[in-house]
Amino acid sequence: MKIIELLVKALLGSDFDHGYPHIERVLKWAERIVSTENLPVDRELLKTIVLLHDVGRIIGEPHAYYSGLVAEELLKEFSLDPAVIRRVVNAIQYHSFSYSRNHRIEPGSLEALVLSDADKLDALGIVGFIRVFIYSCRNGRSFEDTLKHFDEKIFKLSGEMKFRYSRLKASELVEKTMRLLNDLLAEFRGLCEGQGFLNNHKGC
Template identity: 45%
Template sequence: MSSKGLQDVVNILEKICRVLYDNSLDHGWPHIERVLGYSLRIMREGGIKINKDLLKIAVYLHDIGRMIGDPHAYYSALIAEELLGELGLPRNKIEIIIDAIKAHSYSYNKAGEYGESQLSIVLSDADKLDALGIIGFIRVFLYGQRHGRSLGESINHFHDKILGLEKYIRLKYSKRLAKCLSERTRKLLCMLSEELGQECREEACSTI
């Protein structure tokens, strides 16, 4: 497929995904835009060479399976495989993309499985970075409210998952950024705990 043909696929997918994703801050189109921004930043700062059209396709489709449910990365990969085949993308490129989509999953990484391509590593790091910092902090509560979590359950989610994301980030530049963003998350969580009359957990206040 020519570069023009690949660009056409990207343009079609962007139009499709803008319709399919909602505008929610947590997993809607704004999340897709931020993950793409982080991905491009990681590439630039880390001197990583990846086909940007393939990157955009992987980013656009990495959460599309959330419309079905969990495991969302698995469903996203299935949808991507079918859709990209219909759009005429070569099989070798489809396999690179679906590998990256599967490998971005926290559950996948927690089980000790990772993608090996540069594309999969960049996407995984970028997606996790968007779960940290001020934006990530807000996302947890938006998602929790939508899914009926109590305030306490959302707070516990930081200790169960969010504050542990840093160890699954793989690239040098991503690690530096994750350290900064994780510190912001801890500070916000500690301030929230104080407002609620609770003591800060040690892992939440270790950098304050």
């Protein structure tokens, strides 16, 4: 586990949006879900899954696919049971909002459901709001497309939660995200009059 932690830290770096700080936050969300719901998960397996779920981002998209490949090859080096490796890869592939739907990936374990919820919770609230804009700036996504991202993905995440605790927290965090976005839009409308995409976006 220590080797995996050091490797993931080195590969993902310290970026707030998808670096190791994101991994640490997802781990904390996962622990809260498991404890609150009293879930009989394999905690070491869950930690392994969380640590490796985004490691493929160093290669590119679809990151869930590449993360699964990296995880599979790494865990083979540790001579893990092939059945365990398959559970890790399945959970990693399933966690992605878009990849799992495009490729019809179904969750193969309780740990997969926990990762899915924990990862999505970190995309909401103030933390999630900041992450969206950091990612947009880094990847050249326009302000208009960033606003669309909230409508097309972020505000749909609460409906994807699998556990009661996750749904309750997601509901709270979505409200925070909506308030932040509406405040941002209100401020920008006063500064950017005439820019259609701002004037036409009614907020939430």
